[in-house]
Amino acid sequence: MSACQEAIEVQGTVKWFNNSKGYGFIGRDDGPDVFVHYSAIAGDGYRTLQEGDPVEFEIVQGPKGPQAANVLKAGG
Template structure:
């Protein structure tokens, strides 16, 4: 199921981010599932569309597209 959120925070050095969802928990994002041309570093507050999977550590993004 596709979800909509905004980039809450990211770490360029370690290449991970968190997406903030309205009315739900934040979601962890690694670098690899990001679908974006060129350098894949979003700005904080940038809106995204994503799919998340339940893992033992919480929700983790399996694919994300920046809008």
């Protein structure tokens, strides 16, 4: 068995993100919303997202289903 998982690269828009809880959801045009945890946001320092931010990310299988990984703010 391989522990390797295929990641799917997609684009979406932040639906909401709760800074105090450190998580939120990203909406996609071609599928269901995806859970995002602050640890999946690329960058140094304080990592957060704002509602409406366009983002690029990978979808990986988390413990409770699909979730975002390697989240980058689009165009930045």
